[in-house]
Amino acid sequence: MDKFNCTSRLSRISEKVVLCQSDTTVGFSSQNAKKLQEIKNRKPSKSFIKIFKDLKKLNKLGPRIPEKFKNSLRRANKSSFIVKNIAFRIANNSINSQIFRDISWHYSTSANETGKNFNREFCEEKADIIIENKDGLRELSSSSLFKINQIKRKK
Template identity: 40%
Template sequence: MNPDLVYLAQTETTAGFLSQNAEALARIKNRPNGKAFLMSVDSLQTLRTFTRVPKEHKNRIRRAKKTTFAYPCGLAIRVIQDTDHLAFLRKLTWSYSTSSNPSGKGFDEAFAIEKADVVVFTCKGFFEDKPSKIFKLGKQKMRKLR
């Protein structure tokens, strides 16, 4: 798999664009280049290559489902547990992730298919679910962002 391509795939919560190329994702979504993307990783081992996990939160991160954590280093990373999404993500080990809708609008399948380089279809099709929870982690405390 080419990490520079933009893939349209069903994530844990919504149909999303996935790529290791943040500039390509920003161009598709018409976002400013400085605005960071959420990262999805395939394992805790991959997570440790990007950031140090505060000791106080290790068990919480390991057990969390559909939850993103913003780390003190400034990265927002989610460890994927959904088996279908994980099967795809294991080929890349990690990727930037964003919803496949135009900025500020709802999911539009025609827009998503047109903008993606590769479309990954599954038997479930594409759908939007409840958004993931996001928590900001400190060394001791945790604060809910969404």
């Protein structure tokens, strides 16, 4: 685990695995999907949710969103979406401190071994950086998941 007071000292943040409390539950975040797969012992065929900074970044880098769902997506709270088999969320007021301020997207997954509950010791061992506020890290409910196509939205 690296302990820094200044984010400018962090080299290649895109390669790091960050343990942090999100708006839903505690999770691992990184731009390196392979590192997350190794930590979670997850099959490579199972993808991760991609977290975008805002709707502009999603429109630029993510899947094309059907026009009739853009407004509900913009207003969504604690929700993840699947469009054309790509899972994503928009987390514009993220608790992830300034570490992700210059990164327009990152992968995210719950902070646990696949099929197990949150274990702080396991997570601290696997994370490169830990972001924790005064409330600490706690396992809460995950986000709602919606599948969107051109016609309908299904929970």
